[in-house]
Amino acid sequence: MGRAELMARRVPSGPPPPPVVQRIRLRYAKRGRLRFTSHRDFARAFERALRRAEAPMAYSAGFSPHPKISYVGAAPTGVASEAEYLEIGLARVVDPVQLCTAIDAALPDGLDIVEAVPAGPGSLAERVQASHWRLELPADHAAVSGAVAAFLACDSLEVERPTKGGTRTIDARGAVLSADVSNGTGHPEGAPRAIMELVVRQVTPAVRPDDVLAALRRVAGLALVAPPVVVRLAQGPLDARGAVGDPLAADRAAVTTPL
Amino acid sequence: MESLFPKLEPLLPRVSKPIQYVGGELNAHTKAWDAVAVRWALLYPDAYEVGLPNQGVQILYEVINERADALAERSYSVWPDLEALMREHGIGQFTVDAHRPVAAFDLLGVSFATELGYTNLLTALDLAGIPLHAAERTDEHPIVLAGGHAAFNPEPIADFVDAAVLGDGEQVVGAITDLVRDWKAAGRPGGREQLLLRLAATGGVYVPRFYDVTYLPDGRIAAVRPNRAGVPERVSKHTVMNLDEWPYPKTPLVPLAESVHERMSVEIFRGCTRGCRFCQAGMITRPVRERSIDTIGSMVEQGLRATGFEEVGLLSLSSADHSEIGELSKQLADRYAEDKISLSLPSTRVDAFNIDLANEFSRNGRRSGLTFAPEGGSERLRRVINKMVSKDDLIRTVSTAYAQGWRQVKLYFMCGLPTETDEDVLEIAELAHDVIRAGRRATASLDIRCTVSIGGFVPKPHTPFQWAAQCDPQIVNTRLRKLRAAINSERSLGRNVGLRYHDGEPSLVEGLLSRGDRRVGAVIERVWRDGGRFDGWSEHFCYERWVSAAAAELRGTADLAWFTTRERDGDEVLPWDHLDSGLDKQWLWDDWQDSLGEFEQDDCRWTPCFDCGVCSNLGTDIQVGPTGRALLPLAPSAPRS
Numbered sequence: 007m008g009r010a011e012l013m014a015r016r017v018p019s020g021p022p023p024p025p026v027v028q029r030i031r032l033r034y035a036k037r038g039r040l041r042f043t044s045h046r047d048f049a050r051a052f053e054r055a056l057r058r059a060e061a062p063m064a065y066s067a068g069f070s071p072h073p074k075i076s077y078v079g080a081a082p083t084g085v086a087s088e089a090e091y092l093e094i095g096l097a098r099v100v101d102p103v104q105l106c107t108a109i110d111a112a113l114p115d116g117l118d119i120v121e122a123v124p125a126g127p128g129s130l131a132e133r134v135q136a137s138h139w140r141l142e143l144p145a146d147h148a149a150v151s152g153a154v155a156a157f158l159a160c161d162s163l164e165v166e167r168p169t170k171g172g173t174r175t176i177d178a179r180g181a182v183l184s185a186d187v188s189n190g191t192g193h194p195e196g197a198p199r200a201i202m203e204l205v206v207r208q209v210t211p212a213v214r215p216d217d218v219l220a221a222l223r224r225v226a227g228l229a230l231v232a233p234p235v236v237v238r239l240a241q242g243p244l245d246a247r248g249a250v251g252d253p254l255a256a257d258r259a260a261v262t263t264p265l
Numbered sequence: 266m267e268s269l270f271p272k273l274e275p276l277l278p279r280v281s282k283p284i285q286y287v288g289g290e291l292n293a294h295t296k297a298w299d300a301v302a303v304r305w306a307l308l309y310p311d312a313y314e315v316g317l318p319n320q321g322v323q324i325l326y327e328v329i330n331e332r333a334d335a336l337a338e339r340s341y342s343v344w345p346d347l348e349a350l351m352r353e354h355g356i357g358q359f360t361v362d363a364h365r366p367v368a369a370f371d372l373l374g375v376s377f378a379t380e381l382g383y384t385n386l387l388t389a390l391d392l393a394g395i396p397l398h399a400a401e402r403t404d405e406h407p408i409v410l411a412g413g414h415a416a417f418n419p420e421p422i423a424d425f426v427d428a429a430v431l432g433d434g435e436q437v438v439g440a441i442t443d444l445v446r447d448w449k450a451a452g453r454p455g456g457r458e459q460l461l462l463r464l465a466a467t468g469g470v471y472v473p474r475f476y477d478v479t480y481l482p483d484g485r486i487a488a489v490r491p492n493r494a495g496v497p498e499r500v501s502k503h504t505v506m507n508l509d510e511w512p513y514p515k516t517p518l519v520p521l522a523e524s525v526h527e528r529m530s531v532e533i534f535r536g537c538t539r540g541c542r543f544c545q546a547g548m549i550t551r552p553v554r555e556r557s558i559d560t561i562g563s564m565v566e567q568g569l570r571a572t573g574f575e576e577v578g579l580l581s582l583s584s585a586d587h588s589e590i591g592e593l594s595k596q597l598a599d600r601y602a603e604d605k606i607s608l609s610l611p612s613t614r615v616d617a618f619n620i621d622l623a624n625e626f627s628r629n630g631r632r633s634g635l636t637f638a639p640e641g642g643s644e645r646l647r648r649v650i651n652k653m654v655s656k657d658d659l660i661r662t663v664s665t666a667y668a669q670g671w672r673q674v675k676l677y678f679m680c681g682l683p684t685e686t687d688e689d690v691l692e693i694a695e696l697a698h699d700v701i702r703a704g705r706r707a708t709a710s711l712d713i714r715c716t717v718s719i720g721g722f723v724p725k726p727h728t729p730f731q732w733a734a735q736c737d738p739q740i741v742n743t744r745l746r747k748l749r750a751a752i753n754s755e756r757s758l759g760r761n762v763g764l765r766y767h768d769g770e771p772s773l774v775e776g777l778l779s780r781g782d783r784r785v786g787a788v789i790e791r792v793w794r795d796g797g798r799f800d801g802w803s804e805h806f807c808y809e810r811w812v813s814a815a816a817a818e819l820r821g822t823a824d825l826a827w828f829t830t831r832e833r834d835g836d837e838v839l840p841w842d843h844l845d846s847g848l849d850k851q852w853l854w855d856d857w858q859d860s861l862g863e864f865e866q867d868d869c870r871w872t873p874c875f876d877c878g879v880c881s882n883l884g885t886d887i888q889v890g891p892t893g894r895a896l897l898p899l900a901p902s903a904p905r906s
Contacts, residue, residue: 039270054572057573058570058573116289
C-alpha cells in the first residue's frame, strides 16, 4: 500500500528457542511398497516420528518454528533405497543408538532408520560424490548388454526428462562412471531379467536411473515391457577404484564429543 | 485370500501419486483372513486424500478390528488413470490394507458424506466384479451397505445397495457383525435373501428391496410400503447415547500421502440444536451429546502419542458451543504449550467469545485467518434460515479480530436460499465493505483482507427446507455476477475483498441426488456409463452429462426440474418419509412455515424443549455439561518435558 503500517505487529513472545547442542546423521531406507513415498511424504512422516519418539529437537525461531532437519539428495518417488541420509539438530544430547531405535519404531514398516551417528566435522552433502544403483530390468540380458555397450561408447547422450513445466534436456552419459550387466535369477514366471548396476557421479542436475534408461532406449532402442525395479544401494564418497563408500565413516572415525 | 498387490505393483509407477494405493499407514491393521468369521470392506467413494481422514471410516475400522471375530479393511476410489490400467490388466477393486479383492468380503460398507459420490460407488462395484444392481447379486457377493449422511435418503441408490443404515455406526456395526456371524455359523440358511430379511427385521437396517414404491399419475409418490411380513413400516436412525464410552478413533490413521486434513481430529460433541434450517447435519444428528472434558483430554493425549500429529482439531458441528469449551481450550493450550502442538476448531459462531478462543489457540502462533459463517446476506434472510447474527454483531466481532492481530477474515454465505432476492445477496457487498472499513479503523492500516466464500444452497431431506424449491442455477449465477460487480463498485474497498464462488450447476445435480427417489437411479447409472466419475471435483464434473441423462431417463412429469426447483406441498409423500430421523414431520413443516414468516427458533439447550420430536421418538436426551471436571493429569509413567 506504500504507507507505513501503524498496526502493532505481533511478535512471538517468550525466550528464543534453545540452541543446537548435538547434530546426528541418520541413514535410512525406503523399502518395499513404501518406496512409493515421495520425498515430501517422507519428510512429513519423519517429523511425526520425531514427535512420537520424543526426540529433543531444536527448532528455528519465529511464529511457525520448524525442527532442524537437513536432507541429502533424496531418491525419486518409486525408487527404493538402502542409503538415504539426513541430519538433525538436537537441543539436548542423546544416545544415538537409542534415538535410532525410537525413531525407527515410530515410523511405518518400510521406512526404516538404519543407523545414527553423531556428526563429525564437514558437511554430509559434500561427501556424497556418487550413487550406486541397482536396476532389475524386464529385458533380455543380451539386449541390455548390447545397449549398455553402445551407451558407454558415447561421450555424451542427451535425453529429455519430463518435468511439470515441460521437458528438460539432460546428458545421461557423462556422469555415469560404470554400468555392469548381469543375469537376474529366480523370477517365477521365467521372464527374462537383467540386472544393471550403475555408479553415477553426483552432478547438478542429478542424473537418475530413469535418464539412463531413456538413453538406452535412444541409443539402442532398448524397450521395457514393464517398469524396472530400482534400488539405491549406496551413496557417498568415491574411492580410487570407482566404488561408492560410506559417507558416515568419517563421522564414526571422528571424536564424538558433542558440539 | 490372495493379495492383488503383485499385479498392482508394476502399474503404480505409471499413475499419479501411487503412494495412495499402497496402504501401510501408521496404525493400519492387517488381520489374518481365516482367523475371523466376518469380514468388512469399508469403502469411501472418493479419492484417498479425502477419504483417509474421514472420521466415520476410521471409527468403524477400529471398532470392527478390535473384535476377535471380525476384520475390516479400507478401500477408496481410484483415479481414472489407475482405473483404466486396472481394467486393462484385470485387477479388481482392492483394499489398501492387504490388497484383498473387495468382492471377497462378506460386507461392503460404503460411507456417503455427499451424494456426489454415487457414480464412484458404481465404479468401485464394477471394478470389483459385483453386479451394479442389488437384484442381480448372488450369495457369493458382499452385502453392499450404505451409511453416512446421504444414507438418510438412499432412494436414488436403492437399486445399487442392498441395505442402508441411518445414524451413528459405532454400535450398530457390532450388531450387524453378530448377525452375519450367526447366520454364517448356521450354514447361511436361506442365503442372501434370508440374511437381508434378518437385518431388516431388526428395525435398524433399511433394505430397499423389501419396500414397494407406488406413484400417483402426477408423478408424486402414492406410498412406500413393506412388501413382506416382518419388515417394519419405518426404519429408525441409530444414536450412541454415551460418547465417553466410545472414544474412537483411539489410534488414528496417519497417511503417508498428503491428505485434505493434516491433523488429528477429536470429536468433542455430536449433534447440534442451533436449528439452522438449511443444515441437514444439524437436524439428523440430534440430540446434542457432549464428550466430557476429561475424555477429550485423554483422547487428545493418546492420539498424539499414537500419531505424532502437530495439530489437533476439536471437531463438531459448532465446536464453540461445547459447554466447557473455554476451560477445555485453555487447559489443552497450557498442556501442549511446550510441544509445538497447535489446536484448531472450526469456528462458525460470530461473537467475541469465539475470538477469545481463537486467541487461546494461537497464543504464540501466526494469526492468519478467522472464519465466520453468517450464511445469509441480509438480516431478513438470516431470520429465514434461523442463523441469528445481526450486522452490528458481525462488525463488532471482526473489529475485535483485526485489532487483536488477525490479518484476514473469511465470511461464508449461501446463495439460492428460500425467499432470497437480489437485494439479500447484494447486502453481502455492503457487509464486506463495512468489514474492510471496520478493520481499517481498528488497525489504522489499509492492509486488511476479507474473503467472501459462497456456496450454492441445496435443500436436503429431513430439514425444514425439504419442501423448498431449489433456486435455478442461472438465477444463482446472475446474482453472484451482480454481487461481484457490487463489491468492485467501490474500488478502494473492493480490492481488499476476495470473492470465491462456484457456478450453481453442480448444486442442482446435488439437489437431484439429495431429494430424488428411486427413479433417479437410472440417471446415475446412465451418467456413470457415459463416463461420469468424481462428481464432487469440478475438473471431473460435467453438468451437460447429467442434464442429458436426466432428459433420457426421467420421462413424464417427474423430470430434472420437478425433482429440484419444484416446491412441495405439505401433504406430499416424500421419498424418505419411511426413514425415521426422529424429527417430527409436522414440526419440520411448522418450522418451514415459521421460516417463511421470518420467525426465529431458539436452541433447546438453553430454552425449553420445542418438540422437534427426536428425543421423544427415539428415547434419547440432550447430554451437555458443564461437568466442572478438568483434564486428567497425565500418567507419571509418561512424562512430558
